[in-house]
Amino acid sequence: AQDFDGLKALVTGGASGIGRATADLLAARGARVAVLDLDPSSVEGPLLGHRADVTDDASVRAAVAAAAEALGGLDVLVNNAGIGAQGTVEDNDDAEWHRVLDVNVLGIVRTTRAALPLLRRSAHAAVVNTCSIAATAGLPRRALYSATKGAVLSLTLAMAADHVREGIRVNCVNPGTVDTPWVGRLLDAAADPAAERAALEARQPTGRLVTASEVAGAIAYLASPLSGATTGTALAVDGGMQGL
Ligand code: NAD
Numbered sequence: 142a143q144d145f146d147g148l149k150a151l152v153t154g155g156a157s158g159i160g161r162a163t164a165d166l167l168a169a170r171g172a173r174v175a176v177l178d179l180d181p182s183s184v185e186g187p188l189l190g191h192r193a194d195v196t197d198d199a200s201v202r203a204a205v206a207a208a209a210e211a212l213g214g215l216d217v218l219v220n221n222a223g224i225g226a227q228g229t230v231e232d233n234d235d236a237e238w239h240r241v242l243d244v245n246v247l248g249i250v251r252t253t254r255a256a257l258p259l260l261r262r263s264a265h266a267a268v269v270n271t272c273s274i275a276a277t278a279g280l281p282r283r284a285l286y287s288a289t290k291g292a293v294l295s296l297t298l299a300m301a302a303d304h305v306r307e308g309i310r311v312n313c314v315n316p317g318t319v320d321t322p323w324v325g326r327l328l329d330a331a332a333d334p335a336a337e338r339a340a341l342e343a344r345q346p347t348g349r350l351v352t353a354s355e356v357a358g359a360i361a362y363l364a365s366p367l368s369g370a371t372t373g374t375a376l377a378v379d380g381g382m383q384g385l
Contacts, residue, residue: 145172148365150173150174150364151177151205153219153221155178155184156180157178158323163361164176164184173212175190175211180192191207195222202251216263216264217268219360220249220268249270250296256268261309266309272294272314274316274317275290276293276315294375310363313375313376314359315375315377316356318380349380
């Protein structure tokens with residue numbers, strides 16, 4: 142039997158990068174998987190795509206309901222949709238703070254709120270949030286992004302406490318620098334993308350970037366009954382960069 146036989150999972154931001162690798166891995170291990178994304182047009186094969194914007198509560202509620210209907214319930218919610226921001230506190234104005242907090246923090250709140258009534262009916266309910274080493278690393282020029290991920294870490298612990306007696310586990314993964322289209326876009330914006338990539342790799346203790354499928358593996362562990370006694374934790378997937 143596969144680890145996820147018969148389990149039903151929803152992955153937000155599942156059309157690209159870490160989310161896509163997670164959706165593919167869960168499906169390969171026997172789960173029925175739906176993806177919620179701004180643009181699910183690339184979602185294919187066994188994955189079901191649902192278009193929604195995690196900043197729009199009505200679209201989230203509609204997509205979660207449609208996904209649960211199509212899957213026949215919901216056991217696993219992976220809150221992975223997120224966006225980046227660069228700069229110090231002087232570089233981002235209030236509108237930018239609200240925009241990024243809305244996706245990275247309130248996005249998780251909205252999706253989880255919509256999913257909780259469904260998760261309560263599951264015998265193997267798990268929520269996994271994609272946090273970041275930025276939550277605790279004190280990275281330069283990442284004030285806003287780090288603050289959103291610090292909030293994701295705290296939210297993970299608070300939600301774990303709130304729902305443990307309902308049989309719902311809540312954990313997060315803290316990836317380091319992961320080779321996804323997101324990082325590709327950052328590299329493409331550099332004057333010399335190849336040199337920038339080499340510099341990024343040189344900063345990793347492992348000498349290479351983390352792969353999306355390695356983060357997916359950690360998410361899958363926290364989503365599966367294999368981690369049935371684990372809730373309110375953060376699992377680092379950072380090639381030894383930071384830990385915690
Ligand atoms: P990505 O850009 O490749 O994929 C993100 C996906 O989220 C996209 O498909 C996008 O359409 C979707 N999305 C964005 N805003 C959305 C919204 N408002 N509503 C619905 N969907 C939305 O990025 P990625 O690198 O795979 O990042 C995924 C998560 O991993 C993010 O939460 C990010 O903060 C986190 N993370 C990434 C890294 C990294 O180095 N790539 C490191 C640590 C944490």
